Amino acid sequence: MALNPVLGKLVSKRVVLASASPRRQEILTNVGLRFEVVPSWFKETLEKSSFAAPYEYAIETAKQKALEVANRMHVKHLRTPDVVIGADTIVTVDEQILEKPVDKQDAYRMLSRLSGKEHSVFTGVAIIHCSSKGNQLETEITDFYEETKVKFSDLSEELLWEYIHSGEPMDKAGGYGIQALGGMLVEYVHGDFLNVVGFPLNHFCKKLAELYYPPPKHTVQHIKHDSIPSVDTFENVSDGESESSNFTEHKGANKLDSSGMCPSRPVYNCENTSSVRTGFTVPLGNQNGVSESAAKLPSKILDLMDGFKASKALFVASKLKMFDYLKNKGPLKAVDVANEVGTSVCGTERLLDACVALGLLEKTSQGYSNTDSANIYLTSDGEYSLHGYIIHSNDHLWPLFTNLESAVREGSRQNHRAFGRKAEDLFKDYYHSQEVKQRFMAAMHSIAHLTARDLATAFDLSQFKSTCDLGGCTGALAHELIQIYPNMKVTVFDLPEVIANISYFQPSEQCTAPVTFVSGDFFKDNLPEADLYILSRVLHDWPDEKIHILLSKISAVCKPGSALLVAEIVLDEQKTHPPRAVLQSLSMTEGKQRSGSEYKQLLEKYGFTNTQFKITGTLLDAVLCFKKNLSP
Ligand SMILES: Cc1cn([C@H]2C[C@H](O)[C@@H](COP(=O)(O)OP(=O)(O)OP(=O)(O)O)O2)c(=O)[nH]c1=O
Structure with missing residues (x-):
């Protein structure tokens, strides 16, 4: 992120990857991009001979893949995406274009042509910015391609067949996957490795930077064109002209990128009289004469x-x-x-x-x-x-964490020390005054609104006609679900004192069916009927006996085939990652954070199977499980 905050420009946009390729998904997820996956239905059947160069074919196919998805989403009255990304990877050898093999024989034909030779891998990429004017979809298309040269060793027939029988070649251009077993066939790679795997990330980031930060003409000479510019680079360059020299050097240092992440350290690269940041960290020793040993400081x-x-x-x-x-x-x-x-x-x-x-x-x-x-x-x-959550952190979490030493010594929550009163029940503390209640709701709303898109799209939930978000507070997730699944009826079930205060948090324009709010206590009252129940940020807060009551109740009302979506931060199996969850544990609620296998085990205990995880890498992960069919 810090390396390339330009991706942060996409953070508030609805981004769709029009590709079924797991490799493309992984490459983009790994750099923190938030997007939905809508595989394209465009058939890769363009007439190759009508293109002057192979990369033109790849670009056109990428464009058509992305346009098909943009049009489909627009027509289906799903919310029109802001940006659709399409890609197509091909291999060329001896002026022939190789795509994915249709069968093993075809894979053999391709791989034997590649044996002992250098070939090119082209990925064409289309970035489509969409907008809706009236009922019309308007698009602005940016496209590019990247070429990487790959050389294979001489491959024996036996080795080729062994590789083909591994199954790896079948869904890959040229019939190989350089990132896995296919890597053993490769003598060298010249160019972007990720381009071979299906997505030229570096070129993509440069394109985004060009799109979002076109450099002012008279300052272009300061910018290193072969590096991905950070947000700061261009902003500094453009603003620097007019500002007083006092500010030039330090302005924007360590600026937050749009994802809310900070580069770990200010980045400078002094050229001429004004400083221009290149977007890459340089050792401390290069700054203002600070000695090299400073870089070794912990x-x-x-x-x-x-x-x-x-x-x-x-x-x-x-x-x-x-x-x-x-x-x-x-x-x-x-x-x-x-x-x-x-x-x-x-x-x-x-x-x-x-x-x-x-x-x-x-x-x-x-x-x-x-x-x-x-x-x-x-x-x-x-x-x-995030204002609500920040105020909650200041007014509630800060005093608790000030007493962390006592919390660790005593192994218990420190409400008595922090607020002079004991929290017998988690929520009693929050609801003793109107102000505290509003503050807590604003905090919950902040996080729910920020994570709603990721959760609503973590799995395809279109099969569920009715959903009940238990403890869904202000309905931030519920509203997102209705946007994405217009046919879904969504109910939020929460305490009466919460429901009485939701009006402030409702979206100003209601362009979808309304969310239904039902008041009740999920530990005591009957739960509304639904095909899908949601527990978002609930389980980690409660002790085992309360969870037992809650999950038993949900299990009892769930019909076979109904599902439960749990949104929590899922710990790794060692239970030390991600730090966010581990640090949250220090507030010493009676509940606890759990690992994937612990959630699976817990849910199975209440008759939920087929547990699937979506580790989003953002604030909340998603766990979907289904109520077991009754045994005959
Ligand atoms: C050469 C090579 C290709 N590939 C993959 C990348 C692409 O997924 C695939 C090329 O096929 P594509 O048609 O580009 O992509 P796709 O069918 O997987 O997905 P979609 O059309 O929905 O976007 O080959 C590798 O994973 N490793 C490699 O070494």
């Missing part, structure tokens, strides 16, 4: 030592609504922010500078302004506002 430990200061700076700036003021009125000088907020000028200036250092704000001669990420995530009305 930077991770130093970051952890300062981590609490950074968190608190974010919390306080959020609590004082500085990001809101800057969104509406920025750029503002420190004195203006102080006047708006009612704080001291010197304290405000220090806090604003800290936020710049953390990459949350930008500072120019005109004053301070929000980064794109601050507008999206940190303002209270931002598209994916």
Whole structure:
């Protein structure tokens, strides 16, 4: 992410990968892109001889794959995607195009042509930006191709057949997979390896950078064209001309990328008089004469030592609504922010500078302004506002974590120390005042809204006609489900005091069927009927006896074939990853985080089988399981 924040430009867009290729999915998932997969139905039957060059064929096929998906999604009145990505990989040898073999004999024919020779692998990629005007789909197409040269060793007939019988060649262009057994056939690769595997990631990122950050003409000479530009590179270059030299060097350092991630360290590459960041980390020794040994400092430990200061700076700036003021009125000088907020000028200036250092704000001669990420995530009305969760972290989690030492010594939650009252029941604490209730709901809403798309599309849920989100709070996930599955009826079941306060969180335009809200206590009351039940961020909070009550009740109302979708962070089997979940455990609720096998085991105990996991790599993972058919 930090290497290439340009991908963050896609974070608030609905991105669709029009490909069934698991390799393409993996390559893009690995770099943190959030997207849906809608395989294309376009048949790869374009007349090859009508293309002057093989790459033109690959590009056109990629384009047609993506256009077919864009049109289908638009026509089906699913929400039109913002961006559709299509790709097509071909192998060429002796001016012949090889696609996927149709059978083993065909695979043999292809592989024997490749034996002992160099061949080219071309992947054509189409990036289609879609918009809907009236009822019409409008598209802007960007395409490109990448070529990689691969040389095979001489392959004996016996080896070829052994390889073919492994089954690997059948779904791959040229009949081989360089990333697996096929790698053993390869003598050398010249060019982008991932291009051979099906997706030229590096070229894709460069294309996105060209699209989203076209470099201003007079500063182009500063940019290294062979590197992927980071967001900062171009912004710095374009802004740098007009700003006072005081700000030039440090401006934008460590800026948040749009995914909310920070590069681990500021990146500089000084050229001429103004600094231009290349987007790649250079050793500390290259900066301002800092000695090489500084680079050896245990930077991770130093970051952890300062981590609490950074968190608190974010919390306080959020609590004082500085990001809101800057969104509406920025750029503002420190004195203006102080006047708006009612704080001291010197304290405000220090806090604003800290936020710049953390990459949350930008500072120019005109004053301070929000980064794109601050507008999206940190303002209270931002598209994916985390404001509610940040305030919850400040007001609730911070005091608890301040007492972590006692929590570890005693092995229990520290509400009595943090808030002077005992939390007999998890939610009693949240609901004793209207303010605390609203704060907790805003926090839950932040996370639910941010993760809703990933969860709703983690599995194809179109088979379910009715869904009940148990503890679904403000209905953020429910609304997303209805957007994606317009025929689904979705009910949110939550406590009466929650349902009484949902109106503030409802989407302003209701362009789909409404969500039904039903109040009740899922431990005590009858559950609404549904084909699919959802428990999102519920199980980790409760002790085993409560989970037993809840899962027994769900199991009892589930008909065979109905399903349960659990959304939690799934721990690895060692239970030390991802850190987010492990750190969350430290708040010492009576519940616990679980690994994949623990969830599987738990769900099986209540008659749910065929458990499937979707590790999203983002805030929540998804686990889908089905109620077992009754034995005859
Ligand atoms: C050469 C080579 C290709 N491949 C794969 C990448 C592509 O998935 C496949 C080429 O076929 P494509 O038609 O490009 O893609 P696909 O059919 O898998 O998916 P879709 O059409 O839905 O996008 O071959 C490898 O995985 N490894 C390799 O070494």
